[in-house]
Amino acid sequence: MIRIALIGFGEVGQILADDLKDRAMLTVWDTQFADPAAIPRKAATVRAIALPASAADAVAGADLIVSAVTAAQTLAAAEAVAAGIAPGARYLDLNSASPGQKAAAAQAIAARGGVYVEGAVMSPFPPKRLGSPILLGGPAAQAALPELAALGFSGVAFFSETLGQTSAAKMCRSVMIKGIEALLTESLLAARHYGVEPTVLASLGDLLPGPDWPKLARYMISRSLVHGRRRAEEMQEVARTVTEAGGPAWMSAASALRHAWAPQFSHADKAETLLDMLDAIRADAAFGLKDAAE
Incomplete structure (x- = not known):
């Protein structure tokens, strides 16, 4: 063998x-x-x-x-x-x-x-x-x-x-995929604070029809909660890829920071729904924000 x-x-x-x-x-x-x-x-x-x-x-x-x-x-x-x-x-x-x-x-x-x-x-x-x-x-x-x-x-x-071309394809894909994960996390945590998350999710469905956005958002945010450390390292390599190509890696570097931040809220991955997950993150003392109503 x-x-x-x-x-x-x-x-x-x-x-x-x-x-x-x-x-x-x-x-x-x-x-x-x-x-x-x-x-x-x-x-x-x-x-x-x-x-x-x-x-x-x-x-x-x-x-x-x-x-x-x-x-x-x-x-x-x-x-x-x-x-x-x-x-x-x-x-x-x-x-x-x-x-x-x-x-x-x-x-x-x-x-x-x-x-x-x-x-x-x-x-x-x-x-x-x-x-x-x-x-x-x-x-x-x-x-x-x-x-x-x-x-x-x-x-x-x-x-x-x-x-190098094979890894370039992977890394350039990750600019988008891991970047969307980071953007959804930031967008929906803030939207939940203001109570506008239904409108935000509905507008995503209008702009990018097809996915079940609450379901997709819960999945994508959960990947960062569970695998944030690994994703942060990957996004640092993505940023290196962008700079090796001669450009500034502003978006990839910022995504790396968001992924590195997420694992401290890994307990929120146990939540059944997207809203429950967002609330579990926001209720954690490490989050540092309170709802306006409080």
């Missing part, structure tokens, strides 16, 4: 482990394995996965390495893995990082004889799992398609031989 090393054992890493366990011999690594109370360590323990001593040990002898770490750790993960990578081993980088960071990661892997493949996940990973749409890029991308498809990655598609 093919030997696969998973670098990063958060949400994506755990899904990959569950979906690939019958198709490959797996090793995993996460920087939080040193903490017995950390979620990645507990997740590995529950799955009876042996914990290697280091990232280099985790990838020793692996045919395929899949990196799914937080955006800020993209380059550090590649550098840690490079110390143990086998010549010719394929390194699939699924991280949300700028083209410049991806190029630096590719250089670290290639310097030790590894084969770097740039990947960009173009939708939330949990619903479709291995079927998630993943764009592949770089000189070695097309050659990786058959192996990944055989492992069950049914959503993979070749995008570009030019390293």
